[in-house]
C-alpha cells in the first residue's frame with residue numbers, strides 16, 4: 001500500500017527529527033561550560049553541591065531573587081539575606097505572599113518544595129557573628 005508507506009516515511013522522519021533535536025539538546029547540556037559563579041557575585045557565595053536541595057535553592061535564588069537581593073545575596077534593591085533572623089515559616093510566608101510594595105509574591109510561581117529549597121539556601125547564608133568560634137576571632 002503506497003499511502004501507508006508514505007505515512008510510515010513521514011512518521012519515521014518526524015521521529016528521527018525529534019531524536020536529532022533531543023540529541024542536540026543533550027549535547028548542549030553536556031558541552032556547555034556551566035558557569036561556576038554568576039557574574040557579579042563576590043568570592044563569598046559558596047555554590048552548594050549540585051543535586052542537593054540547597055543547590056536547588058541557590059539556582060532558584062539566582063533566577064528569581066538575585067536581581068533584587070544581589071547575586072551574592074548581600075543585598076541590592078532588597079536587603080542582605082545573610083543572617084536573617086526570621087523563622088523558616090516566616091520566610092516561607094514572605095516568599096509566598098511577598099511584601100506589599102516591596103517584594104513580589106511567588107506563590108503562583110514556586111511550589112512548596114521549591115520554596116523550602118530557597119529557605120534551606122537562605123539558612124546557609126550566615127552573618128559573621130554566626131560563624132563558629134575561631135573563624136571569627138583568634139581565641
Ligand code: HEC
Pocket residue numbers: 060061064065066067068069077078079081084085086091094095099102103104106118122
Ligand atoms: C523586586 C525585588 C525583590 C525580589 C524579586 C525579591 N525580593 Fe525579597 N525583598 C525585597 C525587599 C525590598 C525586601 C525588604 C522589604 C522590607 O523590609 O520592607 C525583601 C525582603 C525579603 C526577605 C526578608 C528579609 C529580612 O531579613 O527581613 C526575605 C527572606 C526575602 N526578601 C527573600 C526573597 C526571596 C527568596 C526571593 C526570590 C524568591 C525574593 N526575596 C525576591 C525585594 C525583592
